[in-house]
Amino acid sequence: MQNWNIAVTTYSKTPLLDTIRTPDDLRRLKVDQVRQVADELRQETIDAVSVTGGHFGAGLGVVELTTALHYIFDTPRDRLIWDVGHQAYPHKILTGRRDRIRTLRTGGGLSGFTKRTESDYDPFGAAHSSTSISAGLGMAVARDLSGGKNNVIAVIGDGAMSAGMAYEAMNNAGAMNSRLIVILNDNDMSIAPPVGAMSAYLSRLYSGKTYRSLREAAKQINKRLPKVLADRANRVEEYSRGFMVGGGTLFEELGFYYVGPIDGHNLDHLLPVLKNVRDMQDGPILVHVVTQKGKGYPPAEASADKYHAVVKFDVATGAQAKAKPNAPSYQNVFGQSLVKEAAKDDKIVGITAAMPSGTGIDIFNKAFPDRTFDVGIAEQHAVTFAAGLATEGYKPFCAIYSTFLQRGYDQVVHDVAIQSLPVRFAIDRAGLVGADGATHAGSFDNAYLGCLPNFVIMAASDEAELVNMVATQVAINDRPSALRYPRGEGRGVEMPEVGVPMEVGKGRIVRQGNKIALLSFGTRLGECEKAADELAAHGLSTTIADARFMKPLDVDLVLKLAREHEVLLTIEEGSIGGFGSHVMQTLAEHGMLDGGLRMRAMVLPDVFLDHDSPNAMYARAGLDAKGIVAKVFEALGKDFKTETVKLA
Numbered sequence: 001m002q003n004w005n006i007a008v009t010t011y012s013k014t015p016l017l018d019t020i021r022t023p024d025d026l027r028r029l030k031v032d033q034v035r036q037v038a039d040e041l042r043q044e045t046i047d048a049v050s051v052t053g054g055h056f057g058a059g060l061g062v063v064e065l066t067t068a069l070h071y072i073f074d075t076p077r078d079r080l081i082w083d084v085g086h087q088a089y090p091h092k093i094l095t096g097r098r099d100r101i102r103t104l105r106t107g108g109g110l111s112g113f114t115k116r117t118e119s120d121y122d123p124f125g126a127a128h129s130s131t132s133i134s135a136g137l138g139m140a141v142a143r144d145l146s147g148g149k150n151n152v153i154a155v156i157g158d159g160a161m162s163a164g165m166a167y168e169a170m171n172n173a174g175a176m177n178s179r180l181i182v183i184l185n186d187n188d189m190s191i192a193p194p195v196g197a198m199s200a201y202l203s204r205l206y207s208g209k210t211y212r213s214l215r216e217a218a219k220q221i222n223k224r225l226p227k228v229l230a231d232r233a234n235r236v237e238e239y240s241r242g243f244m245v246g247g248g249t250l251f252e253e254l255g256f257y258y259v260g261p262i263d264g265h266n267l268d269h270l271l272p273v274l275k276n277v278r279d280m281q282d283g284p285i286l287v288h289v290v291t292q293k294g295k296g297y298p299p300a301e302a303s304a305d306k307y308h309a310v311v312k313f314d315v316a317t318g319a320q321a322k323a324k325p326n327a328p329s330y331q332n333v334f335g336q337s338l339v340k341e342a343a344k345d346d347k348i349v350g351i352t353a354a355m356p357s358g359t360g361i362d363i364f365n366k367a368f369p370d371r372t373f374d375v376g377i378a379e380q381h382a383v384t385f386a387a388g389l390a391t392e393g394y395k396p397f398c399a400i401y402s403t404f405l406q407r408g409y410d411q412v413v414h415d416v417a418i419q420s421l422p423v424r425f426a427i428d429r430a431g432l433v434g435a436d437g438a439t440h441a442g443s444f445d446n447a448y449l450g451c452l453p454n455f456v457i458m459a460a461s462d463e464a465e466l467v468n469m470v471a472t473q474v475a476i477n478d479r480p481s482a483l484r485y486p487r488g489e490g491r492g493v494e495m496p497e498v499g500v501p502m503e504v505g506k507g508r509i510v511r512q513g514n515k516i517a518l519l520s521f522g523t524r525l526g527e528c529e530k531a532a533d534e535l536a537a538h539g540l541s542t543t544i545a546d547a548r549f550m551k552p553l554d555v556d557l558v559l560k561l562a563r564e565h566e567v568l569l570t571i572e573e574g575s576i577g578g579f580g581s582h583v584m585q586t587l588a589e590h591g592m593l594d595g596g597l598r599m600r601a602m603v604l605p606d607v608f609l610d611h612d613s614p615n616a617m618y619a620r621a622g623l624d625a626k627g628i629v630a631k632v633f634e635a636l637g638k639d640f641k642t643e644t645v646k647l648a
């Protein structure tokens with residue numbers, strides 16, 4: 001009978017990680033070798049991410065948990081689902097991808113999140129949070145319907161546990177009494193320190209006065225184990241962490257059997273508990289595991305964000321190789337602009353859904369902490385919370401990445417647009433985002449907002465435009481408005497000291513020509529300028545216009561461009577159904593497509609583009625200067641080879 005005493009201090013000479021290609025190899029080791037595997041796995045994770053950059057702190061925090069889960073459970077037959085998936089680098093190393101781990105988040109390389117097409121050990125793709133319990137319940141029910149016996153384990157963080165979807169899933173799982181294991185990875189961190197009552201509740205559970213020894217926890221488990229297993233569980237050594245519950249924990253009230261909290265870095269705790277949980281026979285179980293984000297790498301442990309996401313770094317010092325920015329980032333320009341506007345208007349409030357630094361709301365929070373609201377990973381709530389504020393005369397700026405706003409779409413339609421409430425949406429990460437890939441691309445907000453009545457929809461072509469568009473949103477007080485801008489740095493243009501509101505629905509001519517018209521919505525404007533230079537070299541006089549507004553569209557500008565040019569191209573960082581569709585609709589309604597105008601709408605291709613650098617992705621999408629020139633020549637019907645284009 002295995003002895004669960006795992007306190008091992010000396011390791012064998014042979015590195016064990018080198019002998020592990022898949023978890024089957026791991027499970028062939030003796031239990032007292034697991035500690036060494038975890039230590040080597042942590043070092044490999046640190047070394048790999050120092051080369052690639054990426055999400056870091058979360059993975060470090062689950063090294064022991066990852067090793068223990070793959071040791072105890074028969075993966076991939078037992079389904080192991082990682083919520084968000086940003087913590088899955090150690091999981092990837094143990095599941096046959098160590099040889100490619102240094103290709104993480106690069107073109108053609110491994111995804112930065114779990115991905116079904118990448119491995120049988122990734123039963124569910126992730127990246128947007130709080131989906132793991134729902135997906136796990138689906139797999140558990142499928143198993144039961146087909147008479148299967150495998151386990152399903154969903155690992156979800158305390159941050160992800162702040163999203164409503166997690167409760168919808170637990171509520172359903174509890175009611176169905178499905179055999180499902182949820183591991184709550186509680187490291188008391190989201191991207192920023194966690195917010196919300198759930199976080200406070202977990203802290204109470206974690207630091208409660210009365211502790212239950214693991215033997216007590218084992219007894220809890222024993223009650224539900226068949227006798228032979230109960231005996232085994234009784235041999236589990238006494239440990240100091242656990243929790244005596246007076247009433248049930250929240251999770252037990254939802255129908256889950258609650259175990260914990262246990263120390264997620266101590267294999268002496270993890271292995272016996274996971275083994276007992278594995279062998280339990282019925283019902284949903286929640287194992288509350290307490291970990292430290294950034295564990296085992298002092299620079300990460302010491303940093304405020306626990307190195308949630310890093311660029312390449314020096315392992316010895318933790319110093320990140322951050323390039324000197326050529327221009328301010330859009331997120332910071334947004335944050336600074338909002339601060340200036342709010343200094344003049346005390347009705348302005350800032351809202352984020354657990355992304356304060358990524359949205360620039362952290363800048364606003366420093367200036368106006370009483371008017372800043374981080375609602376946790378709760379985009380649906382963020383939108384309707386903003387709507388409630390707007391009904392009382394406040395001017396809420398709801399700053400949510402394009403991709404994450406998808407999570408609150410019905411709230412945008414039902415609570416904001418129909419009631420025409422003046423919620424201001426600051427939509428960062430519009431367009432392709434690069435290393436985070438398809439799950440984070442802001443491809444659809446032009447389409448999913450453009451079809452909604454009442455909305456004013458703007459796109460900033462550079463950081464100066466962004467400043468003025470924030471001022472414009474402040475002034476729009478009778479209907480919702482959306483302002484989109486991309487991830488990353490601006491173009492390095494001169495910014496106004498104070499934002500000047502624009503005339504709503506008015507675009508601008510940036511360069512006047514007479515044969516080709518390029519009508520841009522957003523930051524593809526820079527590529528249009530390069531393309532126009534190339535077209536001029538081919539004798540093609542080109543007008544460049546910046547639409548600024550998709551709704552209301554500057555119809556006079558669109559008709560003028562159509563009347564005065566042979567070719568009219570629209571270009572946007574978005575899917576079909578967005579700006580180009582609105583322009584085509586307008587031209588068609590005015591009979592402008594009945595004659596000789598050669599019109600093309602340049603949009604993202606109708607596929608989910610895998611991660612790469614943003615420029616490589618835009619080139620692949622044909623939305624760079626080369627692609628624009630090629631499109632013009634295609635429209636003109638001339639035989640044009642892109643390789644003749646001299647563009648850098």
Ligand SMILES: Cc1ncc(C[n+]2csc(CCOP(=O)(O)OP(=O)(O)O)c2C)c(N)n1
Nearest residue numbers: 058127128129157158159160189190191354
């Ligand atoms: C719907 C959604 N909103 C926001 C994010 C951005 N995000 C990625 S990880 C993260 C924090 C997750 O916290 P937690 O679940 O505790 O994981 P940890 O990083 O602490 O391991 C957030 C907010 C997301 N991935 N999905």
Ligand SMILES: CC(=O)[C@@H](O)[C@H](O)COP(=O)(O)O
Nearest residue numbers: 086127309358429433436487
């Ligand atoms: C895992 C996750 O969803 C976030 O960490 C996201 O990757 C942040 O994106 P940015 O790096 O664009 O802020």
Ligand SMILES: [Mg+2]
Nearest residue numbers: 157158159189
């Ligand atoms: Mg966390």
